[in-house]
Amino acid sequence: MIECSIADVKLYEGQEVLIKGWLYNKRSSGKIQFLQIRDGSGFIQVVVEKSKTSPELFDLCDHIAQESSINVIGRVRSDKRAPSGYELDLIDLSLIHLADDYPIALKEHGVEFLMDNRHLWIRTERQSAILRIRHEIIKSAMEYLNNHGFIKADAPIITPATCEGTTDLFEIDYFGESAYLSQTGQLYAEASAMALGKVYTLGPAFRAEKSKTRRHLIEFWMLEPEVAYLDHEGNLKLQEELVSYIVESVLKNRELELKSINRDISKLEEINKPFERMSYDDAVKILQQNNFDIQWGDDFGSPEETFLANLYKKPLFVTEYPKHCKAFYMQPNPERPDVVLCDDLLAPEGYGEIIGGSQRIHDFDLLVKRLEEENLPMDIYKWYLDLRKYGTVPHSGFGLGIERTVAWICGLDHIRETIPFPRMLYRVTP
RNA sequence: UCCUCAGUAGCUCAAUGGUGGAGCGACCGGCUGUUAACCGGUAGGUUGCAGGUUCGAGCCCUGCCUGGGGAGCCA
Incomplete structure (x- = not known):
């Protein structure tokens, strides 16, 4: 198992890597979920398909709150649809800490609110x-x-x-x-x-x-x-x-x-x-x-x-x-x-x-x-x-x-x- | 310090002086390629504070508080 930063993921195409980071954002479409994760070095999307994941793991992914800390094991795949050119297909995920309701939505906010936070x-x-x-x-x-x-x-x-x-x-x-x-x-x-x-x-x-x-x-x-x-x-x-x-x-x-x-x-x-x-x-x-x-x-x-x-x-x-x-x-x-x-x-x-x-x-x-x-x-x-x-x-x-x-x-x-x-x-x- | 604009739900904003709403977020449900996803539902309010005008104030007036933008000064 290779532990690497998101910035270095491009060096490991086709291999399994471990990334220690946080959940940045999540989108789901019923039987497929897209987890955007960050680790300080960059951002990458993790793809979770129901047909390729155990029910427990799929359900866990469905309930992770924004900014929860997680460790993700996935296989690196290049994908033209990804902004950085790479995605991870999920193999396993462990939740380090489930975050409380996160105040900052990835939407428009006012200056005062952002400065307070x-x-x-x-x-x-x-x-x-x-x-x-x-x-x-x-x-x-x-x-x-x-x-x-x-x-x-x-x-x-x-x-x-x-x-x-x-x-x-x-x-x-x-x-x-x-x-x-x-x-x-x-x-x-x-x-x-x-x-x-x-x-x-x-x-x-x-x-x-x-x-x-x-x-x-x-x-x-x-x-x-x-x-x-x-x-x-x-x-x-x-x-x-x-x-x-x-x-x-x-x-x-x-x-x-x-x-x-x-x-x-x-x-x-x-x-x-x-x-x-x-x-x-x-x-x-x-x-x-x-x-x-x-x-x-x-x-x-x-x-x-x-x-x-x-x-x-x-x-x-x-x-x-x-x-x-x-x-x-x-x-x-x-x-x-x-x-x-x-x-x-x-x-x-x-x-x-x-x-x-x-x-x-x-x-x-x-x-x-x-x-x-x-x-x-x-x-x-x-x-x-x-x-x-x-x-x-x-x-x-x-x-x-x-x-x-x-x-x-x-x-x-x-x-x-x-x-x-x-x-x-x-x-x-x- | 001066000039100017603003304060309404957790956030971003609506509401002619006449029953305070929407979107996002949260929660529940739906959807197999989403990019701030989308669709349906639920909960969520001392309208910055204190007075005043009025039959009636989120809205008008006065004062205060907090914040934004600018001037001066400079990097």
Whole structure:
């Protein structure tokens, strides 16, 4: 007897296999039953014919409730009618646990109901496919970086103060002192890059902002590469390479999942290097020509970003924003000190910003001046300023938002489906 | 925080100010190729909460609660 996963069933045509899984759905037609089962790796249909089954076994199959756990022994048969190309003819089945009335029907449900039942919703074909694609995105991103000499050097989640100075933080009691949940690992990644050269951090980021849109989570995951001796231009190239590699890997390794969520694959196949580029100056001109009420110096909102991104089929870099729109640590353009060497990477199809990156200020005096201009507390950044006192070098990095990348690659309407248990405004359960 | 929409059966939704219904799910029965199967039957309700208007309120008014979508902020 071969025990195998549903994903591997294709390797055992004509043979008997044991699958340990759950009953996903059931249809019956009197003397024939169709059990759809799942095991986490995929879905397959088990055919139960009355004429080929004992009365006890046939009756057992007829009474298994949705999401009951079962072990199925069956013979693998290829069948053109099956979505995955294979079916199992039942030989034996044992019931591990008979499920109670299952709340989630394979029908339409409302958002609130599904979110209340997120712990069960993730069992559905669509949600589990999205989570497998999320895994592929994280795996391939790490694979790319690992293969290019990067060291994974994670940043702390509990931090003493704000890194960027603006956004709201979650405060925690750290043995009587105030500490905060990290909103970015970047400053620590910069320190690690000075030790290890090329590094990345991967971890959750927390923003206590009352954002209530389809693009925002309170807790989201961010991949933040940081590279010593890398300039702005090199930073853009690294982002292009990484994102193209991720898209290629998903297309190559998650074809079934993309199909099962009805993703238009042709749109992903157009994603290749080089990506589109546009300076902030040009972006303002284009927006003004298209009747946006915007002046040089204004930051873009999402309607502006969406308009710009929709001009192209590939991701778009918008570069060199005005200094005052961006964080204190970004390096001004030496030839034009009113703008900084930064980029936002906007995903196509209206998915908006998936990366924010920049070359960092490496000059001690300039960094101090910027901290003063932003009225940030100097003592908290003492260790960060040390990096500019002991062998400072030009360096660059960026943050890739995992969930927004998943939403774009999967073509989802809402970011809440991109992570197993989303944390959103006013929702912390399940 | 602001703008906007919504709350009726376990779920998705109907119901002109005048006797609260249907589909799905559950349960019972029928059907040998179903793909969210189909057909027949049974059970299932404090219409989010509190007031008000009215002969009469699921429906109109006020307040509150909960949720959806959007803005700002950003990944």
